[in-house]
Amino acid sequence: VYIELNSNLHTMQNTIQVRLPLRQDRSYAITLAEGTLDSLPALCSSLGKHRAIFIITDSTVAPLYGRPLLRSLTEHGFHAVMLDFPAGEHSKNASIALALQSRLLELKVRRDSLVIALGGGVVGDVAGYVAATILRGIDFVQVPTTVLAQVDSSVGGKVGIDHPLGKNLIGAFHQPRAVIIDPFVLRTLSAAEYRNGLAEIVKIAAALDRNLFRALEQNADALRRRDLAALKRMIGASVSLKAAVVERDEREAGLRKALNLGHTIGHAVESAMQYRIRHGEAVAIGLAIEARIAQQMGLLPENECLRVKSLLKRLKLPTALPGKLSKHRFGSALAIDKKSDGVGPRFVLLGRIGTSVIGTPVPQSLIARLFA
Numbered sequence: 001v002y003i004e005l006n007s008n009l010h011t012m013q014n015t016i017q018v019r020l021p022l023r024q025d026r027s028y029a030i031t032l033a034e035g036t037l038d039s040l041p042a043l044c045s046s047l048g049k050h051r052a053i054f055i056i057t058d059s060t061v062a063p064l065y066g067r068p069l070l071r072s073l074t075e076h077g078f079h080a081v082m083l084d085f086p087a088g089e090h091s092k093n094a095s096i097a098l099a100l101q102s103r104l105l106e107l108k109v110r111r112d113s114l115v116i117a118l119g120g121g122v123v124g125d126v127a128g129y130v131a132a133t134i135l136r137g138i139d140f141v142q143v144p145t146t147v148l149a150q151v152d153s154s155v156g157g158k159v160g161i162d163h164p165l166g167k168n169l170i171g172a173f174h175q176p177r178a179v180i181i182d183p184f185v186l187r188t189l190s191a192a193e194y195r196n197g198l199a200e201i202v203k204i205a206a207a208l209d210r211n212l213f214r215a216l217e218q219n220a221d222a223l224r225r226r227d228l229a230a231l232k233r234m235i236g237a238s239v240s241l242k243a244a245v246v247e248r249d250e251r252e253a254g255l256r257k258a259l260n261l262g263h264t265i266g267h268a269v270e271s272a273m274q275y276r277i278r279h280g281e282a283v284a285i286g287l288a289i290e291a292r293i294a295q296q297m298g299l300l301p302e303n304e305c306l307r308v309k310s311l312l313k314r315l316k317l318p319t320a321l322p323g324k325l326s327k328h329r330f331g332s333a334l335a336i337d338k339k340s341d342g343v344g345p346r347f348v349l350l351g352r353i354g355t356s357v358i359g360t361p362v363p364q365s366l367i368a369r370l371f372a
């Protein structure tokens with residue numbers, strides 16, 4: 001299947017609607033604006049009657065944005081409580097999820113309670129998973145605070161936790177009631193976390209939108225300088241593409257698989273490094289290596305393969321397997337990948353930049369070369 005979409009880079013609005021054709025009642029708005037975090041209490045009121053609000057966040061975001069949000073919700077008359085867990089991917093597991101579920105039950109969570117997932121992709125995935133499972137599912141709002149979460153993970157309703165056997169193996173589809181993207185909160189992000197999120201923008205552009213990829217090439221220096229206007233345009237473009245994909249294929253039956261570009265290798269790298277590498281960095285490595293595989297299979301022209309690698313390098317992202325990678329672990333992780341089916345791992349590969357070919361088996365000989 002060949003796939004190509006186009007984001008509209010020029011008519012960026014502050015609100016993007018995600019329309020789910022089969023479940024109109026679950027459609028929701030994404031708001032992208034500087035300072036929009038301050039409007040969260042008003043948004044909560046507009047979502048209808050929620051008896052209690054539970055902010056779920058991590059230990060880094062709690063003091064930065066959690067406490068002020070808690071205060072402001074309380075001032076607006078909400079019964080609000082904040083729960084936090086230690087920051088980092090190693091918290092994305094069943095015992096943290098169970099601890100949060102236990103706290104919610106002790107605090108008398110009800111079907112009409114609301115969860116606010118305030119943080120990066122880890123918080124969004126864990127808090128979303130908790131919201132999806134507690135009492136068979138309650139409402140939640142995504143308030144992403146990393147570049148990665150703002151451009152990718154907060155939209156689309158995939159929530160979940162990692163299992164010792166692999167990443168994101170336990171989870172659900174649970175759409176948020178709203179997504180609030182405030183680029184101001186990115187100011188406190190470390191340089192490494194900032195760069196990390198850019199990898200998912202490169203992914204979505206490479207997979208689906210040639211014009212966005214060109215815009216990234218043109219804006220690479222501005223993005224590296226953390227120019228807020230350029231960044232906001234790129235966030236807007238990525239999010240509207242992601243929304244368009246989710247509208248067409250909420251459950252990842254086809255089109256949405258294109259967003260796994262770079263992730264077959266990327267997840268195996270993360271798992272083999274036992275998560276001591278950032279998700280976006282692993283995805284950047286995956287994008288570069290999978291582009292090379294596509295080129296070797298005669299799908300992707302050589303010059304386009306080089307464009308992928310050079311854009312990643314300009315954004316200061318890694319493009320080669322880490323020296324410390326255990327090849328044995330990497331091999332087993334590739335074998336257990338969710339997208340594999342006995343024949344060997346299946347990949348999303350680039351036909352050209354902006355066009356993905358989904359479900360491509362890769363000859364074992366090419367995989368073996370990765371270990372050479």
Ligand SMILES: NC(=O)c1ccc[n+]([C@@H]2O[C@H](COP(=O)([O-])OP(=O)(O)OC[C@H]3O[C@@H](n4cnc5c(N)ncnc54)[C@H](O)[C@@H]3O)[C@@H](O)[C@H]2O)c1
Nearest residue numbers: 060087088120121122123145146148153158185188189279
């Ligand atoms: N559900 C999806 O569709 C989807 C898509 C892509 C990625 N993901 C998942 O997202 C996760 C990665 O997300 P991430 O990169 O955001 O990681 P993260 O949530 O661990 O955040 C990275 C670090 O930045 C800190 N942080 C967050 N916001 C901050 C801020 N504004 N200022 C300062 N520090 C801040 C966090 O505390 C953490 O230490 C992975 O687990 C990945 O699997 C999910």
Ligand SMILES: [Zn+2]
Nearest residue numbers: 200263279283
């Ligand atoms: Zn990802």
